[in-house]
Amino acid sequence: MAALLENHRRYDLRDELEKALNRVDFFRIFHTMALRFGFSHFGILQLGSENDACMLSSRLALHDLPSGLAEEYDKRHRFGDSQFYKTLHRSAISSVWRAEDPGCDTGQNLLVQLGFELLVSVPVHAAATGARYAVLFLGDGEDIGRAEHVGLAYDAICAFDYFYRVGLANKAGLGLTPRETEILKWISHGKTASEIALIVSVSEHTVNSHTATILKKLDVVNRTQMVAKAIREQIIQ
Amino acid sequence: MTRKAHILLVDDDPAENLILRALIRKVSNVDIQLHYCQTMEGALAFLSSGQPVSMILLDNRLKPQVDFRETVPALRLHGYIGPIGVISASLAEPYFQKLEEYGADFRIDKAEIDPTAIDFILREYLPRE
Numbered sequence: 001m002a003a004l005l006e007n008h009r010r011y012d013l014r015d016e017l018e019k020a021l022n023r024v025d026f027f028r029i030f031h032t033m034a035l036r037f038g039f040s041h042f043g044i045l046q047l048g049s050e051n052d053a054c055m056l057s058s059r060l061a062l063h064d065l066p067s068g069l070a071e072e073y074d075k076r077h078r079f080g081d082s083q084f085y086k087t088l089h090r091s092a093i094s095s096v097w098r099a100e101d102p103g104c105d106t107g108q109n110l111l112v113q114l115g116f117e118l119l120v121s122v123p124v125h126a127a128a129t130g131a132r133y134a135v136l137f138l139g140d141g142e143d144i145g146r147a148e149h150v151g152l153a154y155d156a157i158c159a160f161d162y163f164y165r166v167g168l169a170n171k172a173g174l175g176l177t178p179r180e181t182e183i184l185k186w187i188s189h190g191k192t193a194s195e196i197a198l199i200v201s202v203s204e205h206t207v208n209s210h211t212a213t214i215l216k217k218l219d220v221v222n223r224t225q226m227v228a229k230a231i232r233e234q235i236i237q
Numbered sequence: 238m239t240r241k242a243h244i245l246l247v248d249d250d251p252a253e254n255l256i257l258r259a260l261i262r263k264v265s266n267v268d269i270q271l272h273y274c275q276t277m278e279g280a281l282a283f284l285s286s287g288q289p290v291s292m293i294l295l296d297n298r299l300k301p302q303v304d305f306r307e308t309v310p311a312l313r314l315h316g317y318i319g320p321i322g323v324i325s326a327s328l329a330e331p332y333f334q335k336l337e338e339y340g341a342d343f344r345i346d347k348a349e350i351d352p353t354a355i356d357f358i359l360r361e362y363l364p365r366e
Contacts, residue, residue, distance in 0.1 A: 015329070019329075019333075019334060021334070021336065021337065022337075022342075022343060023361060024322075024342075024343035024344070024345065024357075024358065024361065025343070025344070027354070027357050027358075027361075028345065028346070028349055028354075031349070031353060031354065031357075032349065040353070041353070064353050064354075064356070064357045066265065066266070066353075066356060067265075067266040067267065067356050067359075067360055068266055179337075179338075194318055197318035198316060198318055201310060201313035201314065201340045202313065202318075202337070202340045203318055203319060203320045203321060203340070203342050204318045204319070205319075205320050205342060205362055206337065206340075206342060
């Protein structure tokens with residue numbers, strides 16, 4: 001990952017963001033951020049077209065909501081109908097929502113539907129593609145003051161920038177790491193993920209994660225095409 | 238439907254077992270069985286017993302081993318291919334950047350382990366049923 005210039009001010013988060021390796025590290029960063037500002041949970045929401053029929057659970061790229069909450073929400077409500085979702089397409093200004101906000105009937109009130117009192121939404125985007133996301137912070141506080149809101153929004157923008165580049169960006173065309181090349185070689189020998197995990201001394205989860213990255217980097221859709229392309233491009237013999 | 242998970246905690250401080258056990262009680266949606274070993278020898282013996290282990294949470298510094306750079310490869314060499322998380326109070330040490338090279342999956346600070354963190358980690362690493 002290309003290092004940022006010091007001009008990109010990341011303040012207190014700089015060291016931790018520079019060290020973040022995987023989704024758990026980003027969970028740690030966002031979860032701690034949420035707690036620091038008095039919230040209990042966070043979610044990173046991918047925005048699509050306003051008129052897409054969308055489900056909350058499928059739009060969350062990373063979150064720490066209780067297991068099953070987003071799925072239960074989707075069974076009962078339509079996220080695309082919520083006033084909150086519609087507003088995300090109207091403005092990129094950070095917004096603060098309270099469960100008792102006037103002028104929003106219960107059928108459209110995301111906070112009431114999810115069972116929280118306060119939501120701060122920080123719209124963000126990927127520098128490379130312009131893809132839009134929003135970092136959400138949920139809790140039971142009454143409101144958030146200006147200084148905290150501005151601080152939280154800035155920290156969320158910084159952390160999302162790293163999360164996107166490390167975890168979400170399309171890495172097509174990037175070179176494989178030695179570990180990825182090694183896993184690719186074993187895949188080409190017909191080994192399963194669990195067999196490769198034993199051979200390479202990592203977890204099966206790590207093998208699957210590397211395999212997903214190799215698919216992205218080679219811009220292919222399955223293991224067969226992956227091996228064919230790797231041989232064609234002489235990444236493996 | 239409640240999922241099941243078997244977590245093996247390896248930590249030389251028995252107090253950590255009590256703390257984690259209390260936190261785990263607050264995690265809903267997953268039926269967690271916590272197993273505890275005080276040493277690497279105990280952990281390797283537990284793995285050999287054939288009991289299911291969905292995830293290992295490993296204290297970074299377990300005497301007589303130096304840190305995870307010795308303990309995680311030993312668990313892998315034993316044939317364990319489930320997720321391993323390293324627990325430490327000093328994640329800023331530079332060698333933690335090589336976590337994945339040594340076969341570990343993730344790191345977490347002792348102070349960061351709460352029911353939300355446990356729920357998140359299980360969701361990330363446990364196979365969907």
